[in-house]
Amino acid sequence: MKISDIPYLQQILHKTEALKELLESEFSALSKKDLPELEEIQQKKSEILASLSNEKFLSLVEFQKTNSNRSSLDAEPLRIWDQIIAVMQNNRKLHQRNEVLVNTKLESIRNAIKTLGTNDPQSSVEIYDKLGGFYERKLFIYFRVCF
Numbered sequence: 001m002k003i004s005d006i007p008y009l010q011q012i013l014h015k016t017e018a019l020k021e022l023l024e025s026e027f028s029a030l031s032k033k034d035l036p037e038l039e040e041i042q043q044k045k046s047e048i049l050a051s052l053s054n055e056k057f058l059s060l061v062e063f064q065k066t067n068s069n070r071s072s073l074d075a076e077p078l079r080i081w082d083q084i085i086a087v088m089q090n091n092r093k094l095h096q097r098n099e100v101l102v103n104t105k106l107e108s109i110r111n112a113i114k115t116l117g118t119n120d121p122q123s124s125v126e127i128y129d130k131l132g133g134f135y136e137r138k139l140f141i142y143f144r145v146c147f
Contacts, residue, residue, distance in 0.1 A: 009080040012057060016087040019048045023094035030101050 022045045029038040051057075064081065 006077055013084050015048050016084055020091050027098050
């Protein structure tokens with residue numbers, strides 16, 4: 001695979017931009033807790049990721065890693081390649097943002113399940129007492145259970 005295959009590079013750029021849009025939609029669906037939309041997004045995202053994981057694309061990535069002499073290559077394919085790399089780096093950041101949101105929600109759910117699962121009044125997750133003061137014992141128990 002040579003980097004001079006401009007139509008293929010444009011196709012890859014289109015797919016990476018579509019992945020970016022899906023990651024934005026995924027964040028929105030996660031925020032709204034819209035599970036049907038999230039499932040649809042996951043299906044589309046899986047298809048794009050599978051196409052970006054094919055042997056042809058991976059060989060192109062390997063070629064770019066091993067070829068440090070960019071001056072011997074045409075400017076147009078390099079421009080498209082640089083756009084692909086920039087979009088994929090942005091996609092990584094979007095994916096990490098979505099992952100943080102999912103992990104935060106999972107942690108909240110786990111804490112709620114733990115709270116509902118115990119009948120011990122000493123394991124309350126209240127942080128403040130009735131007067132609004134800091135309730136150290138309950139906070140200590142809460143952090144011991146959660147972390």
